[in-house]
Amino acid sequence: MDKLTPAHRSWNMSRIRATNTAPERIVRSLLHRMGYRFRLHRKDLPGKPDIVLPRHNTIIFVHGCFWHQHKGCKYAYLPKTKQDFWIKKLNANADRDKSVIKRLKKSGWRILIIWECETKEIAALENTIRSFLKSATNSMPFETQKEK
Numbered sequence: 001m002d003k004l005t006p007a008h009r010s011w012n013m014s015r016i017r018a019t020n021t022a023p024e025r026i027v028r029s030l031l032h033r034m035g036y037r038f039r040l041h042r043k044d045l046p047g048k049p050d051i052v053l054p055r056h057n058t059i060i061f062v063h064g065c066f067w068h069q070h071k072g073c074k075y076a077y078l079p080k081t082k083q084d085f086w087i088k089k090l091n092a093n094a095d096r097d098k099s100v101i102k103r104l105k106k107s108g109w110r111i112l113i114i115w116e117c118e119t120k121e122i123a124a125l126e127n128t129i130r131s132f133l134k135s136a137t138n139s140m141p142f143e144t145q146k147e148k
Contacts, residue, residue, distance in 0.1 A: 047100030
């Protein structure tokens, strides 16, 4: 049973951010310290990606474990109340994620998904980002690499 009134629960839920979340800011700060420059929430791309690195043809999504249902994560639980609503909502999020990723890949973008729980360990996160972007650089045409 929910201990909050429906009005108070609605108010709480309305305060949950879609952009500029703490995990997103952690990833952006790390990328910036690593020397990468990027664009945020480009509206001209499907799904308004969290971080776009045009030079590396890469998009980074920073997903909340609960909202995007990170498989096997302790934060990806199903609420005990209104389960029909939550199942429908969370499945719709996952379906939308798949569709957006498919469209972006079809357009030639490389996609990296960083989960909220992965932002807790900065060193591991930095290694993940470095190796992903290094593989992106190595797959670029030789001329592009020379221009750097």
